[in-house]
Amino acid sequence: MKVLITPIAILSACLLQACSTTSSAPESMQDNVKASLDQPSSIKPQTFIMRGEVVIGSDTRTFTPCGSNQQFLLDMPASLVQQTMKLSHSPYQAMYGELIGHLTPPSKTSYKGDYSAKFVVENINIISAENPKRCQRPSSPTTAFGTEPNWNIKLGKDKLTFQPMGEExxxxxxxxxxxxxxxxxxxxxxxxxxxxxxxxxxGMSDSLYGWSSNLTLANRSYKGCATLGNSDPTLSWTGEYFASSTQNTDFSVNLTLSNDHTATTEYTYSNGDPTIVEKGYWQQLNQTQVQVVMTHHQQQYLVSERIFTKQDKQLIAEKERVGNIVYPIANGGLVLFSAKGTTE
Structure with missing residues (x-):
């Protein structure tokens, strides 16, 4: 098992020493397809969908994922903010939303630094003021629908089901x-x-959708709106990951990637020293890489970033960015093992 680095804010001197003794791989040997901390332009998070509670006001815009008590700041296009505010019947009304986008660190200024992340909205699936408690509903497939007459069509894996009102x-x-x-x-x-x-x-509800639809069936045309399937395929990354140092058995690391895309890293010492806790977020970069960004160290604002590559049941990070500086991780990198693998 690989030896682990200690938290940046606690043992930065040790990490800097590792930098002086560890050299990065030659550029010609790097996989240009993979994201790398040394090449910021290669880091392109994949957009994903989150369901939850949306609150839009003149000063504050937040999003709380379904089943979570974690709030994210919202960064939405101005035109979308205006359309959303027209749905609400009172200031800062809670609405249900399915938002598509990616996460970035919050700014340190004012109260914004208290949030774990900012969700940058690129598109919406739905925002509705009618029923903010839709989190209890199961995930749904891609669906188009309209009124006058009422109709809907749902897409399955290899079939479509058209349902006109009052008919089979x-x-x-x-x-x-x-x-x-x-x-x-x-x-x-x-x-x-x-x-x-x-x-x-x-035209019939206090809801805004992200797609319009045009259906032609049996020489008849139908127009309406649509929503895409609202499940998040990147949640396969979620779970507990752990590692223990081979050079110091009193030191261990646990990483938790949660369904709401928050991430927690805990550095635990069996000699009685307090556990160090870092909190932030995670998101998929590609099928084999996940970005883990910590935005708070012991409740204090501090941004650090690791890119983990999946190999079997392991996550491996070779470098870490703190601020604008990239450091190699000592002794070949940080290797975490999936807790799922230990129970299978």
Whole structure:
């Protein structure tokens, strides 16, 4: 098992010593496809969807993920903020939201430094003032719907189910699809469905949707709104990861990646020294790499970043960024083992 570094704020001198004795790999040997702390432009978090409570006000905008007591700051385009505020019936009204975007560190200024992260919204799936308690509902597939007449169509893995109001559902096989960031086009026997990424209102509810829809079926056209499937596939990273130093058996590290995309690192000493706790967030960079950013060290604002690469049941980080400086991690890197692997 690899030896671990100690928390930055406690033993920075030890880490700097490791920097003087550890050299980084030659640039020609680096995998250009992988994200690297040495190449900030290579670090591109994948967007993901989060469900939860949205509060939009003139001064503060926050988001609380379903099942969490952790609040994130919200960074939304001005046009979307204006449309969302029109849905609310009172200042700072709690609304249900499904937001698509990525996380960044909060600024240190004023109260904003108290938050673990800022969620940068790139698109919405839905924001609704009608029922803020929708977290109890199960995840749903991609669905298009409209009014006058009322209809909806749900997409399965290889089929579509069309449900006109007051009639029996019609099931048809999906023949093909074309997917891009701004449009989605589905072909099936007897018709086609096109989704366009733009805000949409059904005219009947206090809800705003992120997609419009145009359905052609049996020589008849239907127009409406749509939502994409609202499950987060990146949650496969969640869980407990741990490591113990081979040079000092009194020292261990535990990393928790939670469903709400918060992250906690605990440095524990069996000699009676207090446990060191760092809190922040995590998000997927690609299928084999996850970004873990700590924004608070012992409740004090401090931003540090590691990129872990998955190898079997292990997460491996070779470097850490603190502020604007990248340090190699001593003794070959930090190796964490998945707690799931120990129980299987």
């Amino acid at each position: 559902p019609q099931i048809t096989t999906l023949k093909g699809s074309e997917i891009s960031p701004a449009t989605r086009h589905y072909q099936f026997k007897g018709g086609q469905l096109t989704l366009v990424r733009q805000t949409c209102s059904d």
